[in-house]
Amino acid sequence: MKKFIESLKYFKQQMDSSLEQNIARILFYYSLKISTAESCTGGLLSSRLTDVAGSSSYTKENFITYANEAKMELLNVSQETLEAHGAVSEECALEMAEGLFNKTGCDIAITTTGIAGPTTPEENKPVGLMYVAIKNKYLTQVREFNINPNHSRKIIKFLFTQAALEFLTEFLNKNYTTAMTQLSESKD
Numbered sequence: 001m002k003k004f005i006e007s008l009k010y011f012k013q014q015m016d017s018s019l020e021q022n023i024a025r026i027l028f029y030y031s032l033k034i035s036t037a038e039s040c041t042g043g044l045l046s047s048r049l050t051d052v053a054g055s056s057s058y059t060k061e062n063f064i065t066y067a068n069e070a071k072m073e074l075l076n077v078s079q080e081t082l083e084a085h086g087a088v089s090e091e092c093a094l095e096m097a098e099g100l101f102n103k104t105g106c107d108i109a110i111t112t113t114g115i116a117g118p119t120t121p122e123e124n125k126p127v128g129l130m131y132v133a134i135k136n137k138y139l140t141q142v143r144e145f146n147i148n149p150n151h152s153r154k155i156i157k158f159l160f161t162q163a164a165l166e167f168l169t170e171f172l173n174k175n176y177t178t179a180m181t182q183l184s185e186s187k188d
Contacts, residue, residue: 019165020052026172027058027108035060035106037075037096039087040114040130042066045161060106065096075099075111088113088125090133090142097133097140108172109135112164116156117149128156132164134171143167 027034036046046062049055063074068087071077076099077092085091096111114130127149133142145163147156 019162019169020048023049023165023169023172024052024055024058026176028054030176032058032107032176033060033105034058034108034110035100035104036062037065037100037109037111038063039066039071039096039112040116041112041157041160041164044157045110045112045164048161048165061104063100071096075103086125088115088129088131090131090144093131093133093142094140097135097142101135107136108168109133110164110168112160114145114160116153116160118153130160130163132167134168136175139175141171 026032034049036049038045043062043064046059046064050059050062063070065071065074068077068082071082071087071092072079075096077095081089081091081095093111093113096113097109100106100111101109111133112130115125115127117127119125119127126146128147128151130145130147131142132145133140135141145160147159147163149156151159
């Protein structure tokens with residue numbers, strides 16, 4: 001019964017696209033271009049961002065960098081970082097965001113790296129662990145998320161994207177809408 005209820009919550013969230021719509025409004029209003037580089041979410045984050053009509057006006061480039069080699073070649077993640085901290089780490093997420101921002105020339109870079117499950121013995125990290133990094137010209141932020149590992153892989157991936165989109169909304173609201181509101185209030 002618990003799994004059934006969780007599945008209903010998943011489908012309700014999936015059908016509610018207001019989060020994506022709000023992000024789209026901010027990106028469009030401020031003429032911002034966004035790029036994504038995804039590992040654990042496998043393109044689902046990009047898909048959700050581009051589910052909004054007109055998303056081509058704010059989408060720059062999106063990459064799925066599942067393999068470590070792709071992270072190194074496309075995003076300039078260092079081999080040292082991968083060896084010392086692993087692909088699922090704050091350090092890797094930050095390097096992914098930096099590399100994505102530099103490669104694409106976007107205004108906002110968002111990256112995901114985590115474990116949707118099941119784990120392999122060499123990972124030594126729990127299913128449901130994810131790091132999201134967001135970078136703009138002035139600021140880079142990273143956040144760790146822990147999703148209930150008892151969900152299916154598909155639901156974990158969706159919940160990863162939900163957490164990433166909520167973090168992105170918070171980032172945009174704090175760094176764009178608030179700043180612009182304060183600026184227009186000071187002119188009055």
